Amino acid sequence: MVLSDDEIKRLFRIRKTVMQMLKDRGYFVGDFEITMTKAQFISKYGENMKREDLVINKTKRNDNSDQESELLVNVKEHSLVPEHQVLTNEEKKTLLQRYTVKETQLPRIQVSDPIARYYGLKRGQVVKIIRPSETAGRYVTYRYVV
Template structure:
Protein backbone atom coordinates (compact mmCIF):
# COMPACT_ATOMS: atom_id res chain seq x y z
CA UNK A 1 0.00 0.00 0.00
CA UNK A 2 1.15 3.57 -0.69
CA UNK A 3 1.94 5.88 2.24
CA UNK A 4 0.15 9.09 1.20
CA UNK A 5 1.83 11.14 3.93
CA UNK A 6 5.20 10.68 2.21
CA UNK A 7 4.05 12.01 -1.17
CA UNK A 8 5.89 15.13 -2.37
CA UNK A 9 2.66 17.11 -2.78
CA UNK A 10 1.44 16.51 0.80
CA UNK A 11 2.55 19.36 3.09
CA UNK A 12 4.33 18.68 6.36
CA UNK A 13 1.93 17.68 9.18
CA UNK A 14 3.17 17.71 12.78
CA UNK A 15 1.51 17.38 16.20
CA UNK A 16 1.88 20.64 18.17
CA UNK A 17 3.25 20.54 21.73
CA UNK A 18 0.88 21.89 24.38
CA UNK A 19 3.30 24.72 25.33
CA UNK A 20 3.49 25.94 21.74
CA UNK A 21 -0.26 25.51 21.31
CA UNK A 22 -0.99 27.72 24.32
CA UNK A 23 1.10 30.50 22.74
CA UNK A 24 -0.68 30.14 19.38
CA UNK A 25 -4.15 30.19 20.93
CA UNK A 26 -3.25 33.22 23.04
CA UNK A 27 -1.77 35.06 20.03
CA UNK A 28 -4.99 34.65 18.04
CA UNK A 29 -7.28 34.94 21.10
CA UNK A 30 -9.15 31.73 20.26
CA UNK A 31 -10.00 28.41 21.88
CA UNK A 32 -8.85 25.03 20.61
CA UNK A 33 -12.36 24.28 19.35
CA UNK A 34 -12.32 27.43 17.19
CA UNK A 35 -9.63 25.92 14.95
CA UNK A 36 -10.54 24.31 11.61
CA UNK A 37 -11.00 20.55 11.91
CA UNK A 38 -9.23 17.58 10.33
CA UNK A 39 -10.53 14.01 10.57
CA UNK A 40 -8.44 11.40 12.35
CA UNK A 41 -8.89 9.20 9.27
CA UNK A 42 -7.06 11.70 7.02
CA UNK A 43 -4.15 9.74 5.53
CA UNK A 44 -1.78 12.73 5.75
CA UNK A 45 -1.90 12.80 9.57
CA UNK A 46 1.10 11.49 11.51
CA UNK A 47 0.56 8.12 13.19
CA UNK A 48 0.96 9.73 16.63
CA UNK A 49 -1.98 12.12 16.11
CA UNK A 50 -4.99 11.45 18.33
CA UNK A 51 -8.44 13.02 18.59
CA UNK A 52 -8.07 16.35 20.42
CA UNK A 53 -4.51 17.00 19.20
CA UNK A 54 -3.69 20.07 17.14
CA UNK A 55 -1.74 19.61 13.92
CA UNK A 56 0.54 22.23 12.41
CA UNK A 57 0.55 22.13 8.60
CA UNK A 58 3.38 23.90 6.78
CA UNK A 59 2.86 24.56 3.08
CA UNK A 60 5.10 26.22 0.52
CA UNK A 61 3.77 29.62 -0.50
CA UNK A 62 4.66 31.91 -3.38
CA UNK A 63 3.91 35.05 -1.39
CA UNK A 64 5.14 34.24 2.12
CA UNK A 65 7.67 31.47 1.38
CA UNK A 66 5.81 29.19 3.80
CA UNK A 67 2.28 29.21 5.19
CA UNK A 68 1.53 27.71 8.60
CA UNK A 69 -1.98 26.58 9.54
CA UNK A 70 -3.39 24.69 12.52
CA UNK A 71 -6.14 22.04 12.61
CA UNK A 72 -7.89 20.23 15.44
CA UNK A 73 -8.06 16.44 15.04
CA UNK A 74 -11.63 15.14 15.34
CA UNK A 75 -13.19 11.68 15.07
Protein backbone atom coordinates in the same frame (compact mmCIF):
# COMPACT_ATOMS: atom_id res chain seq x y z
CA MET B 1 12.29 -11.31 39.96
CA VAL B 2 9.36 -13.26 41.38
CA LEU B 3 6.05 -11.44 41.29
CA SER B 4 3.88 -11.32 44.39
CA ASP B 5 0.54 -13.09 44.38
CA ASP B 6 -1.20 -9.68 44.26
CA GLU B 7 0.79 -8.64 41.16
CA ILE B 8 0.00 -11.93 39.40
CA LYS B 9 -3.68 -11.54 40.30
CA ARG B 10 -3.62 -7.96 38.97
CA LEU B 11 -2.04 -8.99 35.64
CA PHE B 12 -4.48 -11.90 35.34
CA ARG B 13 -7.48 -9.58 35.82
CA ILE B 14 -6.08 -6.96 33.43
CA ARG B 15 -5.52 -9.58 30.72
CA LYS B 16 -9.05 -10.95 31.17
CA THR B 17 -10.56 -7.45 30.85
CA VAL B 18 -8.48 -6.71 27.73
CA MET B 19 -9.59 -10.00 26.14
CA GLN B 20 -13.26 -9.21 26.86
CA MET B 21 -12.82 -5.70 25.46
CA LEU B 22 -11.15 -7.01 22.29
CA LYS B 23 -13.93 -9.55 21.77
CA ASP B 24 -16.57 -6.82 22.23
CA ARG B 25 -14.74 -4.66 19.68
CA GLY B 26 -14.88 -7.40 17.07
CA TYR B 27 -11.51 -9.11 17.37
CA PHE B 28 -10.98 -12.88 17.19
CA VAL B 29 -10.76 -13.96 20.83
CA GLY B 30 -11.38 -17.53 21.89
CA ASP B 31 -13.74 -18.19 24.79
CA PHE B 32 -10.93 -20.14 26.50
CA GLU B 33 -8.91 -16.90 26.62
CA ILE B 34 -11.68 -15.20 28.60
CA THR B 35 -12.58 -18.17 30.82
CA MET B 36 -8.94 -18.97 31.63
CA THR B 37 -8.50 -19.54 35.35
CA LYS B 38 -5.75 -17.93 37.39
CA ALA B 39 -4.05 -21.33 37.70
CA GLN B 40 -4.11 -21.75 33.88
CA PHE B 41 -2.76 -18.20 33.53
CA ILE B 42 0.18 -19.00 35.86
CA SER B 43 0.74 -22.33 34.08
CA LYS B 44 0.92 -20.53 30.69
CA TYR B 45 3.09 -17.56 31.69
CA GLY B 46 4.90 -18.86 34.77
CA GLU B 47 5.31 -17.24 38.18
CA ASN B 48 8.27 -15.18 36.94
CA MET B 49 6.25 -13.59 34.12
CA LYS B 50 7.14 -10.16 32.80
CA ARG B 51 4.71 -7.65 31.34
CA GLU B 52 6.40 -7.98 27.94
CA ASP B 53 5.57 -11.72 27.98
CA LEU B 54 1.86 -10.81 28.00
CA VAL B 55 1.79 -9.25 24.50
CA ILE B 56 -1.57 -9.76 22.79
CA ASN B 57 -1.80 -9.98 19.00
CA LYS B 58 -5.33 -10.25 17.60
CA THR B 59 -7.01 -9.89 14.21
CA LYS B 60 -10.28 -8.06 13.70
CA ARG B 61 -13.29 -10.00 12.41
CA ASN B 62 -15.01 -8.74 9.26
CA ASP B 63 -12.30 -6.16 8.66
CA ASN B 64 -12.80 -5.28 5.01
CA SER B 65 -10.08 -2.64 4.99
CA ASP B 66 -6.71 -3.88 3.83
CA GLN B 67 -4.38 -2.38 6.45
CA GLU B 68 -1.34 -3.39 4.41
CA SER B 69 -2.49 -1.24 1.48
CA GLU B 70 -2.19 1.84 3.72
CA LEU B 71 1.49 1.05 4.13
CA LEU B 72 2.33 0.58 0.45
CA VAL B 73 2.84 4.32 0.00
CA ASN B 74 4.21 6.67 2.64
CA VAL B 75 1.53 9.38 2.51
CA LYS B 76 3.89 11.85 4.20
CA GLU B 77 6.30 11.64 1.25
CA HIS B 78 3.65 12.46 -1.40
CA SER B 79 4.40 15.64 -3.36
CA LEU B 80 0.97 17.13 -2.65
CA VAL B 81 1.13 16.59 1.13
CA PRO B 82 2.62 19.58 2.96
CA GLU B 83 4.82 19.31 6.05
CA HIS B 84 2.90 18.49 9.24
CA GLN B 85 4.20 19.04 12.77
CA VAL B 86 2.32 17.78 15.83
CA LEU B 87 2.22 20.44 18.55
CA THR B 88 2.97 19.58 22.16
CA ASN B 89 0.37 20.56 24.77
CA GLU B 90 2.55 23.55 25.73
CA GLU B 91 2.86 24.70 22.09
CA LYS B 92 -0.91 24.31 21.66
CA LYS B 93 -1.54 26.43 24.78
CA THR B 94 0.85 29.13 23.52
CA LEU B 95 -0.80 29.15 20.07
CA LEU B 96 -4.31 29.54 21.51
CA GLN B 97 -3.17 32.37 23.81
CA ARG B 98 -1.24 34.18 21.05
CA TYR B 99 -4.24 34.26 18.70
CA THR B 100 -6.87 34.44 21.49
CA VAL B 101 -8.90 31.61 20.00
CA LYS B 102 -10.47 28.46 21.35
CA GLU B 103 -9.23 25.17 19.94
CA THR B 104 -12.67 24.55 18.41
CA GLN B 105 -12.30 27.75 16.36
CA LEU B 106 -9.33 26.31 14.47
CA PRO B 107 -9.82 24.59 11.12
CA ARG B 108 -10.34 20.88 11.64
CA ILE B 109 -8.72 17.66 10.53
CA GLN B 110 -10.50 14.35 10.94
CA VAL B 111 -8.88 11.71 13.14
CA SER B 112 -9.46 9.37 10.18
CA ASP B 113 -7.49 11.58 7.75
CA PRO B 114 -4.55 9.62 6.28
CA ILE B 115 -1.99 12.05 7.76
CA ALA B 116 -3.72 11.97 11.15
CA ARG B 117 -3.63 8.18 11.03
CA TYR B 118 0.05 8.24 9.97
CA TYR B 119 1.02 10.33 12.99
CA GLY B 120 -1.42 8.54 15.32
CA LEU B 121 -3.16 11.82 16.18
CA LYS B 122 -5.83 11.83 18.88
CA ARG B 123 -8.86 14.06 19.23
CA GLY B 124 -7.94 17.39 20.79
CA GLN B 125 -4.42 17.58 19.39
CA VAL B 126 -3.31 20.38 17.07
CA VAL B 127 -1.11 19.95 14.01
CA LYS B 128 0.89 22.74 12.33
CA ILE B 129 0.81 22.56 8.53
CA ILE B 130 3.51 24.34 6.52
CA ARG B 131 2.79 24.79 2.81
CA PRO B 132 5.03 26.37 0.19
CA SER B 133 3.65 29.66 -1.13
CA GLU B 134 4.65 31.47 -4.33
CA THR B 135 4.00 34.89 -2.81
CA ALA B 136 4.93 34.47 0.84
CA GLY B 137 7.51 31.71 0.60
CA ARG B 138 5.62 29.58 3.07
CA TYR B 139 2.11 29.52 4.51
CA VAL B 140 1.44 28.16 8.00
CA THR B 141 -1.93 26.95 9.23
CA TYR B 142 -3.09 24.90 12.18
CA ARG B 143 -5.67 22.14 12.36
CA TYR B 144 -7.56 20.79 15.37
CA VAL B 145 -8.06 17.03 15.38
CA VAL B 146 -11.73 15.96 15.67
